[in-house]
Amino acid sequence: MTHPIPARTQVAIIGAGPAGLLLGHLLHRKGVDTVVLENRDRPYVEKRQRAGILEQGTMDVLRATGAAAGMDARGLQHDGIELRFAGEAHRIDFPALTGRSVMVYAQTEVVKDLIALRLEAGAPLAFEAEALDISGIEGEAPQIRYRHEGAEHTLTAEYVVACDGFHGIGRRIMPEAGKRTFERVYPFSWLGILADVAPSCDELIYAHSPEGFALHSMRSPEVSRLYLQVPPDTDLAQWSDDRIWEGLARRFAIDGDWKLATGPITEKGITPMRSFVTEPMRHGRLFLAGDAAHIVPPTGAKGLNLAAADVTLLAAALVRRYASGDESGLDAYSEQALRRIWRAEHFSYTMTSMLHTSPDDDAFGHRLQLSQLDYIASSKAAATSLAENYTGLPMPGLDELA
Template sequence: MRAQVAIIGGGPSGLLLSQLLDVHGIDSIVLERKTKDYVLGRIRAGVLEQGLVRLMEQAGVATRLHAEAYRHDGTLISYGNETFRLDFSAHTGSSVMVYGQTEVTRDLYAAREAAGGKIVFNVEDVVIHGADTDAAHVTYTLDDKDHRIDADFIAGCDGFHGVSRQSIPLDVRREYEKLYPFGWLGILSETPPVNHELIYASSKRGFALCSMRNENLSRYYIQCSLSDKPEDWTDAAFWAELKRRIPAEYADQLITGPSIEKSIAPLRSFVTEPMRWGRLFLCGDAAHIVPPTGAKGLNTAASDVHYLIEGLRQFYESNDSQGIDSYSHKALARVWKAERFSWWFSSLLHRYPDQSEFDLKMQQAEIDFLRTNQAAQRAMAENYVGLPY
């Protein structure tokens, strides 16, 4: 087989890239190691920056998003029982949309299928060959048969554990990583959200987040030990701990119910450089990971797709390689700003095991400064709704 672009990974970044390529008349093949049902069964964040919303519009897949998503013009931040609202619209004239990543992926699958897009599921033994030559190709096995795709370019959208990043030689790539000494225990419940906007809560017992998917589906998180396991926490224990960490007025309003999903996610900041090697381009989690605080993972992957699409369009429409040559530099410049924001926001709200009394006072002063300073609120709002591409 041959394609102008071979895409490894059938998650939202790979599908969005494939759909946008199709819009611009550039053909692609997507390889996914799991089934479609498996991909759609993954529970992920659902806060979309306006940049991602615009990309969905350009891809022709924003109809359901605009009909069902919730627009959030601000968020609540609490420290103990003190709560203040940060107004995104007032500070930036913009907002975010709450729409589950699963729904983004579902919309993209529907669009690719309607367009006759080529997606190959259940692939194994994917290997990238000749990425630093003019004969780039990908091999894989499917149903015990060997297959090959020759391509002009290869897009690695296969996540942190995929083959794409590992295909860049160690003497070429450099990796930066910070591991956080805690995780997030999250549950999904068929209950109405406790508030119409997200609540980010810092307490003496640790961080908590009150989020939602829709008016009858809520997503809640609490900071937990990395040694914890989901089965260590009963639903009753989770709800009791969440109530201890959020302000009393919201704890009193909280409607609880059985969890329909429960998991623990470790927190990591990770970046690899460069994001391009020859004809191979890394997108999303294949190149960088952010803590979930502030919901930058999917949104940063979307900005990668934006820069790559612009570069490939320029190449195919004008035979100009400037865009693909500058891809890694442009993408990384924005990635590091997203990393900074997620690191800062995580440091602001979580309890660290080695924090001194002085550290705790500084953390409280930082939150109070954010509560009372308009310039600080504007800076946070600009980062939360999404820095420009």
């Protein structure tokens, strides 16, 4: 069931993706009033396919705050990944190197879990509520004008958090004065598929090949998620199911008898590859979190986890503000969040540039890639660095929210 949307709240949250829903969950548990506005309908939000890897810190937040029942029941814990290159496979053992692991659990499932918890708690959540304008962010009572159920409404809050993605209103409202953006567009995309076939691996495979990058992931023991590098102007209609499976098989090939299992493809899509960061992530009483502030290429599995880190940090700061009046965490939010964001941007860039084939047929660059992959496979120090970044840094603010 849905609940009435009040005209006033302490924290207004725009966007019911994982960032907005998790922030609302964390604050509601600590007695901070929130309203979540989402411009899409509930079925769309619950079916929106995105990331599927949860870092150790993201798992810790969900478990510590009572949001992990679905993850622990249906998620697939992974203790490593496999790097494939030059016809060989090399496993990176996460627990042995860092004592940490990751979880395969689709973003759609995280979102559904958090929606259910919010509605069960009676916390306001409005779907098909489009934010039209945000005003008064430099004062003490910012307002969101939004359209819902055919009428316009105004929501007054003490703080507004925009978790509404790259194209949302939150970042557009931020004043241009003092705002800086950084962007890198990569010269390739991913062709991704969902297939009704049991995964051909126990852990994710990241493959470097002369034909281009490929990734073997999964959504469940019965459903595989796979990607292969394609040019950015790729016409999806030119990729038949047979062509996709044949291309994947060649890129995953290693010396030995390993074979890629195939099955019915139920979904296809093209994902562009880019990096984006906006600074700062706060102006007055408006804060940015998740994709509203940053985008990473999916090679490093950081998008969802960065969003979780943003809102965990911000939630701890807001709880402190309402408990004691201490605003130091809010003042430090942007700087602290950006420190983690740039670390994740660098890791994602490193993984992307190390594994993808250059469209310029750069033989020198190709040999550098093989050298770096060989270094990771043969050096404990290099493997540890990859494992530490992949499984994620400690989650700031978690101790205050548990």
